[in-house]
Amino acid sequence: MTAPTLVPFDEVVARFDPMLGLEVHVELNTQTKMFCGCPTAFGAEPNTQVCPVCLGLPGALPVVNRSAVESAIRIGLALNCSIAPWGRFARKNYFYPDMPKNFQTSQYDEPIAVDGYLDVPLDDGTVFRVEIERAHMEEDTGKSLHVGGATGRIHGAEYSLLDYNRAGVPLIEIVTKMIPGTRERAPEVARAYVTALRDLIRSLGVSDVRMDQGSMRCDVNLSLSPVGSGVLGTRSETKNVNSLRSVERAVRYEMTRHAGVLDAGEKVVQETRHFEEQTGTTRAGRIKETSEDYRYFPEPDLVPIAPPAEWVEELRATLPELPWERRRRIQEAWGLTDAELRDLVNAGVLELIEATVAAGAPAGEARSWWVSYLTQQANTRGVEPAGLPITPAQLARVIELVASGALNNKLARQVVDGVLAGEGEPDEVVAARGLAVVSDDSALITAVDEALAAQPDIAEKIRGGKVAAAGAIVGAVMKATKGQADAKRVRELVIERCS
Template sequence: MTAMVELMDYAEVIERYDPVLGLEVHVELNTNTKMFCGCPTTFGGEPNTQVCPTCLGLPGSLPVVNGKGVESAIRIGLALNCRIAEWCRFARKNYFYPDQPKNFQTSQYDEPIAFDGYLDVTLDDGEIVRVEIERAHMEEDTGKSLHKGGATGRIHGADYSLLDYNRAGVPLIEIVTKIIPGHGERAPEVARAYVSALRDLLKALDVSDVRMDQGSLRCDANISLMPKGSDELGTRTETKNVNSLRSVERAVRYEMTRQAAVLAGGGTVKQETRHFQEGDGTTSPGRTKETAEDYRYFPEPDLVPIAPALDWVEELRKTLPEMPAERRKRIQTEWSLSDAELRDLLNVGAVDLVTATVEAGATSQEARSWWVSFLAQEANTREVELADLPITPAQVAEVVALVNSGELTNKLAKEVVLGVLAGEGSPREVVEKRGFKVVSDDSALTTAVDEALASQPDVAQKIRDGKVAAAGAIVGAVMKATKGQADAKRVRELIIERVGS
């Protein structure tokens, strides 16, 4: 039986300790081939079909650097306001894992390609926090272990394990922050906001698909606590491979409450890696955390150093797109958004979705109405990111067009969207399958209006007496009778006509 983990109330944690963060984000690049060989990087291939002697580390094979990977690394560094190294090289990071076929990882150690940068991130209330970047360096990904049997999917309790080396050698950029102190109770929010802002930036650069659910963007969250009034950093833990924005925030918050309980009880926090459990938001011990000396770094003998020419770096700088922060300012002006409306867009991650919906034909107000309210609520209920809902901006624009043409009421439009989310097809297909069609034929509507008036003579009399607002009850009755498919505006007009006659 697993021992209960003692936690401290979050308010007490903040009262007694100062949290310190350090975030390491691994980004899989969207190059066509791996970092040091010509194997494809396609996600989801049959296990062990995208491998060769080089990425399997077989004797006699030699690596060759992926030029596109180097270019992407420089563009990422520039976008993060980093200095770009005039000369750098790869190193061997030695450790044994079953999913690391060479028994070492080709990475960069003391000579990263980009360093000393920063990224400004916006919190939910609009406060801007500058997160300083220590380095962004190139390396390769490992393979993947699949543990079969058992209840957790982890090696403990599994019957056996399988290894898939398709991912081994896929180009990675690891982006490491400097320590992030001084944010108190907002530390978990800062962590989430940073990863969110970084994801937006990488997506704008088009260097990765940044799919956290598929592992192409993963966050390792380092957390430690300092007693109030102390300036000595506490012992950190590193929660590995957190794969959603919500989970980043939950992992940081949980570790703060767990570490605080350990310290308050007179214990010592172990420097170790930890695994985040999506189900209950807890972390569990992994392995004792190594230091740099444990990895026995030394220069990679099979790769020449990289010395990006200054003129090439400047040419790459010219290819940088409009950065997300600049884009948000432009959109705010073009769409006449208040600061609060812009924050709502940002907080639910809807900027790109609304933009694409506008490009597909909706107005910004119509697009925002759907994504920020109805669809954001659906995403929250399903506990997924808004962008991961199974509906596209083009489909939302199609629903808007059906409403504007009078083919759907707003109520029916919501049912159509739910149908799309349920996998019933496009909006038009859902309309046809469910038989949704606005009743606008006057003869059918007149019959429904007359029946509603006859069933509520007291309401009909109020309307005759000049209390036009009472017509709402009749409109409601007609909408109910027609299963929400009546044209409400025309129904109201007919009510006034019929009562007057």
């Protein structure tokens, strides 16, 4: 089949109804893997976090990770799902280099959580309900590294390397029901859903949901049918989309591609596709298997899971305030507009500001620090603000030192730089760098007199009543003291010495 001519998006939604389905894989932040005791830390040397169980060696028997089950139940409850009183794992058979066992231990017809929903806030304030079909437990695969090609893909590579550290890491796969009625908002709904899901799971503390590191990945299923026909089209599945923006772009592109295929009189192929970040397009992967192709059968080495109702209710009591409810409360408390709140959320600093305020800082100053200087530092380092090596409590201490007069704003930035550089707590950085504000009058008077003597014409203007000229002397004193003088006190002394 030749590459289709893409149909303009507005024309697509005028003639077709898009049908969305989203599958989100979330790596849990348990200390050990799903069925063995190997650690799960990200970034370890390749193949150093493996054992006979996660490598699938003969005679090795798996054991279910209780913490992973607990996290799965909490996710299911937060998604308004029913928790199954009994379930079991199955073997999903397929052959691929990143599957050392040649099957994946997953849940097939007996998932841990079913029939839920997530109310998703859109940018204009409307709420779109996305129904959840299931959330089931499984294990992650290993990771392939294709070397020698231009794209990092297997095609054109000279050879491939395999890292099995990730094989066996606990996963929750959250599968929506078909999402009808999105029309022209389909790309926006897809992005908003994954955003809300990410925020919800982060609030539960069960995953860091870092899409850039693969701990949260989205598969986008999409089909088109003629408007009003009620006939489902053939779907494609764009695999492992790894950013919120890319989820939106993948939906939009697939809508225009599907329409082009149908307009050409051809049939959409049921297949997996890969999203290309650079171009915003997708390319064909493999023909999509059906469940029969995977030859599911019950895992004989694992006992069924039967969470007691009492345990489920105990876990329900641990659920935190929903992220959007917390944001609404913060917005009212801080007097934020919808646009201001949205900017803070999009910048990834709302929770950091809230934590800084909880540590004792005024909301306005906490917000100023995170939105401006610390966001700049995060951009320079190529990390999210939450990834900076400074805690809200440390920033609150810096703000407290400024409020007490021990630091001025310029010195406070140097203290923050020291904390970011790993030099210790704010007070330790102040002591080590000698950054405390000079407030001793005797030292300040000496510096003021020297500045006045060096600029007698400015001194004469001040004596003549031109008080605004004092700024030049204050600047000279600040320069002489390397910014450590109390500028307000310096100005007072300049006026006194010229009176």
